[in-house]
Amino acid sequence: MMVGCSRHDKWLQPVKWKKDLTQVDKAVNLYEEGLKLETDGDTAGAMVKYEDSIKLSPRPVTYYRLGRLESEKGNTDKAIELLKKAVELSPGYEDAQLLLNRLQSAK
Numbered sequence: 001m002m003v004g005c006s007r008h009d010k011w012l013q014p015v016k017w018k019k020d021l022t023q024v025d026k027a028v029n030l031y032e033e034g035l036k037l038e039t040d041g042d043t044a045g046a047m048v049k050y051e052d053s054i055k056l057s058p059r060p061v062t063y064y065r066l067g068r069l070e071s072e073k074g075n076t077d078k079a080i081e082l083l084k085k086a087v088e089l090s091p092g093y094e095d096a097q098l099l100l101n102r103l104q105s106a107k
Helices: 005-012 023-039 043-056 060-072 076-089 094-106
Strands: none
Touching: 023 043, 023 060, 043 060, 060 076, 060 094, 076 094
16 A cells, blocks of 8 residues: 555656746847857857847846957947947946947047
8 A cells, every 4th residue: 555645746747847948038148149159150140149138138148248249359339339238228338348448549
């Protein structure tokens, strides 16, 4: 005789994760995918992921990384625009401010 076994059956079932991710979750996932692509040398792919991430949930770090990639491509005006947005969202974002200052002084 198995005492109380059916009562605990639900605890033996695999955990079912939420099916619907929030906008922020999706944005973070896209950012992380972009970071991996960037690390692997796929700049174009990373930029697409960062842009998609920003559309869902604008975050300073995403603007910074995208701005940095734009500056590396020689798109200084676009880079400045993105870095300004990063600093606007996070005024103490030192890396973004330093790159922004450098790009503005080089113009």
